[in-house]
Structure formats: structure tokens, C-alpha cells
Amino acid sequence: MNMRPLHLSIALLSILSMPGLFAAEPVAFPRTTIDLGTVVADVEKSVRFYVEGIGFRELPGFEVPTDVAAGAGLTDGKPLTVRVLVLGEGDSATKLKLMSVAGTAPRPGDNEFIHSHTGFRYLTIFVDNTNAALARLAKLGVKPLAKSPVAIPERIAPGLFLTCVRDPDGNIVELIGPK
Numbered sequence: 001m002n003m004r005p006l007h008l009s010i011a012l013l014s015i016l017s018m019p020g021l022f023a024a025e026p027v028a029f030p031r032t033t034i035d036l037g038t039v040v041a042d043v044e045k046s047v048r049f050y051v052e053g054i055g056f057r058e059l060p061g062f063e064v065p066t067d068v069a070a071g072a073g074l075t076d077g078k079p080l081t082v083r084v085l086v087l088g089e090g091d092s093a094t095k096l097k098l099m100s101v102a103g104t105a106p107r108p109g110d111n112e113f114i115h116s117h118t119g120f121r122y123l124t125i126f127v128d129n130t131n132a133a134l135a136r137l138a139k140l141g142v143k144p145l146a147k148s149p150v151a152i153p154e155r156i157a158p159g160l161f162l163t164c165v166r167d168p169d170g171n172i173v174e175l176i177g178p179k
Contacts, residue, residue: 031091031092032092033091033092033093033094033095034094035094035095035096035097036094036095036096036097036120036123037082037096037097037098037099038096038097038098038099038169038171039099039100039101039106040098040099040100040168040169041105041106041108041168041169042168043081043083043098043099043100045168046098046167046168046169047083047085047098048140049137049140049142049167049168050085050096050098050167051085052136052139052140053133053136053137053139053140053142054125054133054136054137054173054175055087055127055133055136056085056086056087056096057085057086057087058083058084058085058086059084059085059086059095060084061081061082061083061084062082062084063079063080063081063082064079064080064081064082065079066078066079075101078101078102078103078104079101079102080099080100080101081099081100081101081102082097082098082099083097083098083099084096084097085097085098087125096123108169108170109170111166111169111170111171111172114172121172122164122171122172122173122174123171123172123173123174124174124176125173125174125175125176126175126176126177127175127176127177128177128178129177129178129179130149130161130163130175130177130178130179131179133163133175133177134149134163134175137165142165142166143165144163144164144165145164145165145166145172146164148162148163148164148165149161149162149163149175149179150162150163152176157176159178160176160177160178161176161177161178161179162174162175162176163175163176
């Protein structure tokens with residue numbers, strides 16, 4: 001029996017299964033934090049939710065002029081107002097950019113469940129005290145969804161709970177932390 005084809009197959013499988021063989025070329029990023037921008041219906045209500053309810057801090061915002069917004073493909077020739085909220089300190093702090101476009105009425109998405117439509121579906125925020133976060137949110141009239149908070153299985157995240165709430169635009173915000 002000729003063992004050469006078997007040896008070649010084994011060798012080929014060994015080569016193809018080598019870790020990193022088909023990995024993407026390494027890329028350097030000046031910042032590894034991702035900022036998230038979201039268009040909101042009522043920017044003041046959203047700022048209040050994220051600052052007073054969740055615990056973000058507001059930084060100076062900015063205006064994106066018409067030519068820049070249109071030139072980048074962000075709007076159809078309208079200026080953009082951006083309010084900047086942060087979690088943490090320094091350049092690596094998470095930034096949430098709440099945006100409004102004057103003279104527009106953005107239509108809400110179907111946010112009933114995360115599988116209702118494609119796209120970014122929820123924001124995860126790690127909190128140090130779930131009960132304290134829920135107390136702040138309750139003052140704003142925000143209630144947890146379903147049976148939240150629910151214990152995350154011990155094998156995944158010991159001692160942590162998952163709580164889902166909705167922001168003023170109906171987006172799901174996932175809070176993870178100890179009770």
C-alpha cells in the first residue's frame with residue numbers, strides 16, 4: 001500500500017491548521033477604544049438619561065458644518081450637532097456621541113428585541129453597583145426589561161448580573177455588574 005498520499009494529506013492538514021497561518025496582517029491603531037455615535041429624537045432627554053441615570057459625564061460637544069457632514073456622507077446637506085458623553089478618564093475613555101440634525105424627524109427603528117432588525121443592537125455598560133444604577137434610573141422613570149436583573153451563569157461571569165433597560169429612543173442598554 002502506498003502511504004505517500006496519506007502522508008501528504010496529513011502534512012497538508014497540519015500546515016493548514018497552524019495557528020495564525022491565515023490571520024489578517026497586524027494593524028496598529030492609535031486608540032483601541034471605539035466611540036459610538038447615535039442620532040436621538042430628544043437630545044436633552046437622552047443626555048439626562050445617560051448622565052443622571054447611567055453615570056456618564058458630559059464633555060464639550062461640537063458642530064459638524066454642512067459641507068463636512070454632506071461631504072463625508074453623514075447627512076444630506078444638513079449640519080450636525082454632537083453632544084459628547086464619556087465613561088472614564090483620558091483618551092481611552094469610552095465616548096458616546098448623541099447627535100441631532102436640525103429640521104429632521106428621524107424615524108425610530110424596531111427595537112422590541114435585539115433580533116428585530118440588523119445593525120448595532122445594544123450598548124453594554126459595566127457598572128459597579130446594579131442596584132444603585134437602577135435607583136438612579138428609577139428617578140427618571142426607567143424600569144428594567146422583563147425579569148432583569150438576572151444572574152449571569154457562574155461559569156461565564158461569577159457574581160455578575162445582567163439588566164436591560166431602554167434609553168429615551170427605545171435602544172437597549174445592557175448593564176452588567178454586581179448587585
